[in-house]
Amino acid sequence: MSDTQFYKKQFVVILFVFIVTTLALLSFSWYYMKKDSKSKPIDPLSLDLKDIEHLKTNEKAPISIQMHVVESAIDNKIPKTAVKIDSIDSSKKDNAALIDTSLIMQDARESNETQDFAIQNDKHLNSTKNRDKSPIYIKNPQRYYKKPKVVIIIDDLATKKDIKLFESLHLRLTPSLLPKHFFSKDNPDVAKTLDFYMIHLPLEAHNFEQQDVTTLHVGDSPQTIESYITQIKKDFPTLTYINNHTGSRYTESIKDMQELLQVLTRHGIIFVDSLTTSKSVVGKLLKKQNKIHLARNVFLDNEVNTSAIRKQLNKALRIADKQGYVIAIGHPKQATYQVLKEYKEILLNDYEMLYINELDLLLQKHNVGDTKTPLPLLQ
Secondary structure (H helix, E strand, O other), X not given: OOHXXXXXXXXXXXXXXXXXXXXXXXXXXXXXXXXXXXXXXXXXXXXXXHHHHHHHHOOOOOHHHHHHHHHHHHOOOOOOOOOOOOOOOOOOHHHOOOOOHHHOOOXXXXXXXXXXXXXXXXXXXXXXXXXXXXXXXXXXXXXXXXXXXXXXXXXXXXXXXXXXXXXOOOOOOEEEEOOOOHHHOOHHHHHOOOOOOEEEEEEOOOOOOOOOOOOEOOOOOHHHHHHHHHHHHHHOOOXXXXXXXXXXXXXXXXXXXXXXXXXXXXOOOEEEEOOOOOOOOHHHHHHHOOOOEOEOOEEOOOOOOHHHHHHHHHHHHHHHHHHXXXXXXXXXXXXXXXXXXXXXXXXXXXXXXXXXXXXXXXXHHOOOOEOOOOOXXXX
16 A cells, blocks of 8 residues: 555544544534523523513423512513502492492593503502502593592591591591590590591491490480580581491481481581491482582591502592592501501692592582582593
């Protein structure tokens, strides 16, 4: 064999070994890269929404990635748009709300632009430490009224401490003081210091009787009613508005409510219906007298926790957006105070807080007969 043939053969062998080695290295490299990519963590914030939706529904996606996607959504790192409309909960007999559901349901007048709501979060609502799955306040820029009117009545006020606490919010809340009893003996004096107040009149309920509180009962004589109201007026001489404390049974009685309304009229007092029963006859009686049926739209704190109260306050604000005003009732609870404090800037900037007498005058001006009827537009 010549030298030339030998070198050619050696070159072919070397080339063959080089090709085989290269292919083997490439194969091993591809294998390990594929294996490593399966276990490498993925930053969900680097993914677009389509990728994330795929991962959320892909059973083969690593559990760690699915968890990151869920946590990211909770932390509001993934933009999400939703419109939630609450329905009226009238499951509790003594707290059933008589609200026209058309006032809080989306209708044809609302455009698709309502999905671009400006979300306003209080620092407390944004805090991860205080995250309690409570709803976020959503302002609808397409609402029908520039600054809807909001009346918030605080019932059951019996002590200086509670009255001063809610007064410190400077929110033009309507305090409803219990009549003078041993536990509320200072109320007449405190009332003199308030810009406005009303009295929270105890009336008979179906399944509840509060001890040590003078209560009007079904069947009480006109003299009994007159005597009680006269004493209240003596204790609170500037009194012009009263709403009922409990009273689910009493406000269902036409005879008794007729007698009470007659006495109140003689004393220059207007009745505000707390609507502790869906069978209240107050509206029917006032309509016959061509008077406005001032009635509660929302109870804020039937459930005493901040999440539930925020939800109810959001509901009240949506009603105000739809009909131009709302009447909500709360109680001297720490959770109620906390939520009102959180919403203070919203209530002051986006709405107009009124006392109940101011709303009454506004409704009279526009011939509104009850608090389910919207104000004329552009109010």
